[in-house]
Amino acid sequence: MFDLIKAALKEDIGSGDITTDLIVPKDAFVEAEIIAKENGIVCGLEVAKEAFLKLDKSIKFICIKKDGNNVKIGERVAVIRGNARKVLSAERTALNFLQHLSGIATETKKYTDLVKGTKTIILDTRKTTPLLRSLEKKAVKCGGGKNHRFGLFDAVLIKDNHLCIEKDISNAIRKAKRAGKVEIEVKNIEELKTAVKSGADIILLDNMSLKELKTAVKIVRKISKKKIYLEASGGITKENVKKVAKTGVDFISIGSLTHSVKSLDFSLEVVKCRLESE
Template identity: 55%
Template structure:
């Protein structure tokens, strides 16, 4: 997800502003004159990677079509505590009413990009790619996967419709890995890549016998992963997932896998601390 289609971004922002402003910002509208204009800055209170400037700007544009910006950095840039991220010139009511929604998006996406960059830096010597998952905030997947890309990670499948991933429950229903793959090939075009989640060496061998494109080694310890890599290398791409953390990331990357997927990139990161101040 290298960019965010404008029509989808607009829809997300519209819903977020309806949620936060509703029938009106009764505090701001009671205090600030309707035609007042101001300058505001978004300030970093953390070190990290910025992501989501396009989203924050669109929030203010939605409320004030004449708003102007002076970007002090761009998505993907490293920022330090005390850095000014963005200068905003516009209607004061619009700035104050859009503040929380804009910051919520910007802080969340920057937190994802920051954590992703940290993981990418750890595995970079080993030619391993960091992947995200579908463990995203409902209705915000397109934004969160964009933030992963900004941080240097790669997107796994976007949704259930764009790639086959046969998981343990599918295998239970079909009766075996072989039968699950047989049904996929019967019902879908060959253009779809097939990945199979395996829990042990026996399942790995069965998947490889069926010439799958990728295998997902799920929740395996390091010794089993190492053995699986020896068996699967050159026959299928190898992804590792389950229980991945900053602490064990390098140990796994050293084993020769192709991908490491991490739900933590999107489901439990700490938002970057940013604030908006009227000048």
Template identity: 50%
Template sequence: MKLHIEEIEHLIDQALNEDLLQGDITTQNIIPKERMATALMHTKESGVIAGLEVAKAVFEKIDSSIIFEKEVEDGAFVEKGKVIVKMTGSYTSLLIGERTALNFLQRMSGIATETKKYADQTVGTKTKILDTRKTLPAYRHLDKYSVFAGGGTNHRMGLYDMVMIKDNHIKMAGSITKAVDQVRAEIPNSIKIEVETTCYKEVQEAVAAEADIIMLDNMDNELTKKCVDFIAKRAKVEASGNMSLDRIKSVAETGVDFISVGAITHSVSALDISMNFTSV
């Protein structure tokens, strides 16, 4: 997944506006405008970095003359204490942008770091870790980019780019078969249809309806394996629901293609990153 700064530029503008409004009344009344400085961003814990271009864009909004030098790239795993960015420019501008840049960078790196933990549990299997729509409102592009940087796979971006037939849709349509047929009659063949199932009988119906992807929702490993064997590659298989880190490996070993994990975006902890001045 490629990060397009122009798509999230409004978020940077909003973040700077809520922090600055009338300006930084502390910095601007203490630091001389002409004072130059060098600052380093470094990690205070080990993790995967994501969001460097966003941090750069924050400083560029404030002062285009700041020299922003990346020491690593997004997706890199770094140890505690690693310098990830070196910046040179106006002391005032660097201070003004510090917190906003770190807020973006820390959250995005936290998501990437958590995603890697889950992805590491699938090594040796064909299973990929999927994200979900359980993202911070308005920050979906950033959250999903961070998942990608951490080794995960992006699922649908929203309600518009893939069909997801869930229990309430099935209730309204009357059955899985009717729901799939209704949707298929209205959408292009290029759009994938996924169906949520909760039991073996529903899986059988979803296969008969020729769903492209079948989600096994909140099933134990024994039932998951039984369903995977029955589907027999006639559709892609996604496992979902209560996917804690300590369960990922055993679920992957059942042969599912995907495991979706909402926690990598909705319950993430920011990666601790700080910025310190080395010369003023």
């Protein structure tokens, strides 16, 4: 995270913040507040804090809210006190992280609220911003969701392109079992039945209709002697997520939580300013 923040600051500041350096005295001291401009869920305060501290470790960053808290328009989420030049130079980088991660948390919360009353869990995917995956997955958790596999290294998921090469589902599952539990993506009921009989532990039901999802749940519960988890994915929206959850699937994975989410708007407002020599 620290290298990422350092790189982000370098991208924005470059050779120097020319406007601030020309206008703001070196010994100016400010108190500033980060204020929510929309209702939502806060996430990324620690990242924002580190953006300021990277420029000046003497800056005081006081959290009013915690990651995962609800925030309303006009509420303060943090207070910053320190050298004016450093605070203003770090402002945009800090807010960019905070806004992006809070947007993910807020969107996730909308989905988790919609499936309340069911046993279905909302999952993220690997459709994340390069190098921001760990932060974005934390944001999903702040919104009440759960994390799917982090990368290609920590869980087996046999997808359609794998099956274009190894066309035999049973053989693919048998090979993958050497790594432990196996999840496999299926696109129809016949593939589902084969996956169940071949020992799959988790079955991803890709772009299936509500009718197909209900059928899949019934079949698995009927013919499988062990617990097989079912994950619905593809075409999930806030309009249909509750209906999908009511089919009885265990998980719903949603790529849009991270790949196309709208940021939650925040602003930084200077509320006090003085020269340190005063």
